[in-house]
Amino acid sequence: MPHDHNACPDCGLPDLAFAVHDHAHCAEQVLARAEALAQDAGARMTPVRKRVLEILLENHKALGAYDVLQRLAAEGFGNQPPVAYRALEFLVEHGFAHRIRRVNAFAACMYPGEDHAPVFLICKTCDLVAEAPAAPVRAALDAAAQAIGFSIERSNIEALGQCPACRGAA
Amino acid sequence: MPHDHNACPDCGLPDLAFAVHDHAHCAEQVLARAEALAQDAGARMTPVRKRVLEILLENHKALGAYDVLQRLAAEGFGNQPPVAYRALEFLVEHGFAHRIRRVNAFAACMYPGEDHAPVFLICKTCDLVAEAPAAPVRAALDAAAQAIGFSIERSNIEALGQCPACRGAA
DNA sequence: GCATATGTGTTATATTATAACTCGTCAATA
DNA sequence: TATTGACGAGTTATAATATAACACATATGC
Ligand SMILES: [Zn+2]
Ligand SMILES: [Zn+2]
Ligand SMILES: [Zn+2]
Ligand SMILES: [Zn+2]
Numbered sequence: 001m002p003h004d005h006n007a008c009p010d011c012g013l014p015d016l017a018f019a020v021h022d023h024a025h026c027a028e029q030v031l032a033r034a035e036a037l038a039q040d041a042g043a044r045m046t047p048v049r050k051r052v053l054e055i056l057l058e059n060h061k062a063l064g065a066y067d068v069l070q071r072l073a074a075e076g077f078g079n080q081p082p083v084a085y086r087a088l089e090f091l092v093e094h095g096f097a098h099r100i101r102r103v104n105a106f107a108a109c110m111y112p113g114e115d116h117a118p119v120f121l122i123c124k125t126c127d128l129v130a131e132a133p134a135a136p137v138r139a140a141l142d143a144a145a146q147a148i149g150f151s152i153e154r155s156n157i158e159a160l161g162q163c164p165a166c167r168g169a170a
Numbered sequence: 171m172p173h174d175h176n177a178c179p180d181c182g183l184p185d186l187a188f189a190v191h192d193h194a195h196c197a198e199q200v201l202a203r204a205e206a207l208a209q210d211a212g213a214r215m216t217p218v219r220k221r222v223l224e225i226l227l228e229n230h231k232a233l234g235a236y237d238v239l240q241r242l243a244a245e246g247f248g249n250q251p252p253v254a255y256r257a258l259e260f261l262v263e264h265g266f267a268h269r270i271r272r273v274n275a276f277a278a279c280m281y282p283g284e285d286h287a288p289v290f291l292i293c294k295t296c297d298l299v300a301e302a303p304a305a306p307v308r309a310a311l312d313a314a315a316q317a318i319g320f321s322i323e324r325s326n327i328e329a330l331g332q333c334p335a336c337r338g339a340a
Numbered sequence: 341g342c343a344t345a346t347g348t349g350t351t352a353t354a355t356t357a358t359a360a361c362t363c364g365t366c367a368a369t370a
Numbered sequence: 371t372a373t374t375g376a377c378g379a380g381t382t383a384t385a386a387t388a389t390a391a392c393a394c395a396t397a398t399g400c
Contacts, residue, residue, distance in 0.1 A: 048347090049347095078349050083349070083350095121315060132315070134314065140307040141289060143306065144303065148188060153294070159311060159320075159326075163320055167319070252357090252359090347394105349394080354390085356386075360383085362380080
């Protein structure tokens with residue numbers, strides 16, 4: 001296997017957003033794992049929180065807080081910004097979602113519980129966001145920081161460009 | 171020399187924001203280089219634009235657009251957001267400043283004209299932002315993207331943490 | 341059950357960013 | 371010389387993103 005993530009052992013599907021895959025399965029697995037992790041951590045995966053994660057998991061795009069809010073409101077949850085922001089904050093804090101600063105948006109984490117520091121590849125054409133294995137990038141970044149005595153606490157590594165499919169179409 | 175940037179040949183000072191250095195000299199050199207590059211490119215370094223760059227160059231911190239605007243307004247320039255945003259946009263487009271998305275702010279580029287894709291190290295304690303050499307990080311990122319057929323157009327690599335000085339103090 | 345912590349919903353407001361129109365300057369043209 | 375067109379700067383207005391602070395309910399731990 002050419003990756004270091006937990007691809008689904010059942011189906012062996014590729015684990016990257018850009019690849020064609022059975023996304024329903026993909027989403028279901030991630031949601032289940034997140035719920036289990038929340039339980040283990042004593043964190044409460046309440047209805048709003050779970051629903052927000054489900055919404056993010058609908059596809060591999062990043063959603064703005066207000067997009068999420070609109071969905072929540074339509075489903076009878078609160079319709080004010082804090083409702084969405086708080087749920088998103090919870091998901092990010094617990095590693096169930098990532099914040100993609102380049103586009104002021106949030107995406108479900110596809111590898112919850114794996115303590116990864118991912119790179120995000122954002123297709124500017126189809127808006128898909130892939131969370132790519134980043135160990136070598138992180139290592140290089142850590143080395144650069146260490147060389148000047150800087151200690152990194154959090155980092156974000158994001159790239160904008162075109163995914164294989166969209167590049168092929170152009 | 172342990173770096174791949176144009177340190178000043180006159181003074182041989184370290185080229186990183188966190189190091190103690192003659193910053194007046196540092197800023198003056200960068201400003202001069204930027205003005206020369208603008209001229210070469212047929213771009214007009216107008217009074218507002220130059221002033222914004224000078225303001226960013228006052229220290230190695232990143233400034234928000236509204237911080238810049240406040241300074242401009244106090245000096246008799248326009249006092250509406252587009253005045254600041256347009257000057258900042260010009261500087262970023264021409265490689266004279268960088269946008270640091272993690273903190274919604276802008277910092278002068280310390281290596282204008284060098285076609286670098288830097289890493290930003292942001293000290294959460296003193297707010298200083300260092301623009302570190304990033305060739306290895308970029309290489310790792312390019313490799314990760316290439317592995318899945320993604321073509322990168324722009325990327326941002328930012329890390330939040332503590333600089334050597336602030337870490338020493340804690 | 342009771343006390344407490346936590347989560348949700350609300351109002352209000354802060355912060356960041358852009359659209360669209362106007363005017364002045366300057367330089368190339370007719 | 372008058373005209374035009376490009377550009378930059380200033381303005382008004384508004385959009386988009388994000389948080390503070392309070393009221394109330396519900397879950398949790400005792
Ligand atoms: Zn999927
Ligand atoms: Zn695409
Ligand atoms: Zn300096
Ligand atoms: Zn510091």
